[in-house]
Amino acid sequence: MSEQQQAAGFWAELVAFVKTLVVILGLAFLIRVQIVEPFKIPSGSMKPTLQIGDYILVLKFWYGLRVPFVDAPVIRWSVPKRGDVVVFTRPDDPATPTEDDSAIHIIKRVIGLPGETVEVRGAQVFVNGEPLKEPYTRWVHGGSPEGDFGPQTVPADHVLLLGDNRDESKDSRFWTVPFLDDDRIKGKAVIVFWSWDSLSRIGNLIR
Numbered sequence: 001m002s003e004q005q006q007a008a009g010f011w012a013e014l015v016a017f018v019k020t021l022v023v024i025l026g027l028a029f030l031i032r033v034q035i036v037e038p039f040k041i042p043s044g045s046m047k048p049t050l051q052i053g054d055y056i057l058v059l060k061f062w063y064g065l066r067v068p069f070v071d072a073p074v075i076r077w078s079v080p081k082r083g084d085v086v087v088f089t090r091p092d093d094p095a096t097p098t099e100d101d102s103a104i105h106i107i108k109r110v111i112g113l114p115g116e117t118v119e120v121r122g123a124q125v126f127v128n129g130e131p132l133k134e135p136y137t138r139w140v141h142g143g144s145p146e147g148d149f150g151p152q153t154v155p156a157d158h159v160l161l162l163g164d165n166r167d168e169s170k171d172s173r174f175w176t177v178p179f180l181d182d183d184r185i186k187g188k189a190v191i192v193f194w195s196w197d198s199l200s201r202i203g204n205l206i207r
Helices: 003-035
Strands: 036-040 054-059 085-088 106-114 117-121 124-127 149-153 158-162 185-194
Touching: 036 185, 106 149
Parallel strands: none
Antiparallel strands: 036 054, 054 185, 085 106, 085 185, 106 158, 117 124, 117 149
16 A cells, blocks of 8 residues: 555544544533533532532423523423422522622522412421422521511512522522522433432432
8 A cells, every 4th residue: 555545544534533523522512402411519508309519410401492502492391390400590699799690500499380479487388378398308497587588479480499408598588589580490400320428329319
């Protein structure tokens, strides 16, 4: 084989490799944007459901079809339900001027749905005046007075979100605008795929 043929073969293999790499990277980007994204739990606001250092998978297509660089789903086939654990961003809050909330991924549980009136008194949440049963919650201080909220009615296309570790969660109760536009929800948390807290937590479904 001549040197010219060897050079041509080398460049043909290089082009094929680059094409394959582009396809792989494109698929990885598509999966991350459209289907699933890993997320690390940064704080204890969702204990005992999620521990600090848990790695979870978030299904980004759960509520609709999303495209890159567009905040809202372009097609929506579902809406958040009470009890869903979701990852989202929120508009910058005047109460926390040092934080860029539009860039921070936050995780909380959906509690209040559009049209519902939500109130928090002590260690009890009321929805439309009825006490809500919540086996997933923890109130380490028995319900701090500063966590009392409402009653307030959730606007259309918005939700109210609370952390499971209620006395140690800065959630809807503390925001200047307590209700989140559901377009800002990135996806639903579904499973713990790694945990530094305990290997036995790996594979736990998030409920």
